[in-house]
Amino acid sequence: xxxxxxxxxxxxxxxxxxxxxxxxxxxxxxxxxxxxxxxxxxxxxxxxxxxxxxxxxxxxxxxxxxxxxxxxx
Numbered sequence: 001x002x003x004x005x006x007x008x009x010x011x012x013x014x015x016x017x018x019x020x021x022x023x024x025x026x027x028x029x030x031x032x033x034x035x036x037x038x039x040x041x042x043x044x045x046x047x048x049x050x051x052x053x054x055x056x057x058x059x060x061x062x063x064x065x066x067x068x069x070x071x072x073x
Contacts, residue, residue, distance in 0.1 A: 014038065018045035039063035 019029045022045075030045045040060040047059065 011038075014042035015045065018042060021046060037064075039067060 015032050022029050027049065030048050032041050032045060036044060037060065040056065042063060043056050043059040047056065
């Protein structure tokens with residue numbers, strides 16, 4: 001089923017991007033957590049070194065807006 005494959009592929013993009021970024025900056029790769037939202041999970045995989053949950057909430061909300069605006073175009 002092509003639609004299912006497309007959805008699964010899009011779902012893996014944040015993990016791939018976060019892993020590449022953390023590899024480039026010589027940091028350990030962080031695995032995703034199924035309990036988190038798409039944007040919050042991406043923020044945690046990218047920025048887990050910043051332990052401030054409020055910053056991550058703000059970043060996750062900003063990513064939600066960015067992803068929605070990007071998907072709209």
